[in-house]
């Protein structure tokens with residue numbers, strides 16, 4: 001760290017605020033009526049997890065940091081690394097990035113930048129960056145500003161933005177093979193056996209997450225607990241996380257005396273401790289029956305199924321799962337999101353869509369405006385909430401959500 005004592009103090013103060021912030025949110029969740037000790041493992045991961053050195057020790061594997069869930073984690077795992085999706089819901093750590101970054105920057109990546117600024121990222125650390133959005137593309141440049149050292153072993157996954165065409169799919173498969181070469185150059189060789197085992201490991205985790213998702217849809221697990229559990233997925237080995245997830249028996253989320261309106265939550269990701277939106281939604285009587293956030297229901301993209309068990313067969317299935325199955329608004333041909341929401345409505349029964357947009361998240365901002373008309377035509381009530389990690393807008397958000405709750409009650 002090249003910063004002077006002033007910089008060091010600033011970082012120490014920010015680190016202290018980050019700890020307090022996480023502790024406050026965890027205490028708040030423990031004080032909820034539907035809290036139970038079965039959530040403690042996940043609260044601990046959220047409060048204290050996410051530290052790469054600690055995770056390398058815990059998992060016995062060097063950590064590979066990912067800036068987006070479009071990186072095939074099974075491949076990272078098969079090469080001997082622990083994949084860590086890097087994220088941050090901390091307003092406090094964002095304060096470390098004021099200089100050198102645009103005023104209107106994605107709050108999630110601004111917080112990650114702040115966290116990265118806490119210590120040097122040298123050749124020991126490993127980063128895989130899919131070219132999802134402009135902020136991700138510019139992340140290394142922003143991260144190496146202000147005297148920070150950001151020179152890890154880094155690999156770009158060039159994302160073809162047309163995913164339904166043969167050309168795009170071929171390019172993506174090639175990208176996934178190049179990722180394999182990169183990982184093998186710094187880790188261990190990926191063969192049929194190690195990749196099949198890694199796919200199996202994450203399949204079990206996905207099955208555990210799907211069980212919790214069903215519990216939530218049935219009103220037996222509040223969205224806030226689901227988001228906490230999903231968001232902590234990368235902070236431990238998939239085995240330990242899956243074992244703990246399987247022990248969740250749910251908690252009476254829906255108070256039968258209280259008429260809550262079921263809604264679907266879409267849009268920009270939401271990470272601990274920034275649970276402002278889901279807690280406000282609960283407060284005004286909205287039940288988030290499901291969502292399509294990359295920080296929640298989509299944290300694990302789904303089961304990777306393959307008939308051809310050759311290495312190439314599995315690589316192809318993996319590439320398909322992560323590309324064609326992805327709902328990210330970065331893609332040009334992305335009807336999947338609207339179809340996904342309208343399709344889920346049949347099975348889950350919700351009356352409206354709450355679309356969360358982080359200020360500076362242009363992709364979801366643009367998409368929200370395109371979706372509104374189609375969802376309303378589909379008979380769904382729609383509200384778009386643009387916000388960031390600050391708390392100043394809580395009053396305004398609450399008023400808008402209360403009004404929205406009101407119209408959901410209308411026949």
Ligand code: SF4
Nearest residue numbers: 106133135268360361
């Ligand atoms: S897609 Fe949105 S939330 Fe995700 S990194 Fe980009 S700007 Fe941030």
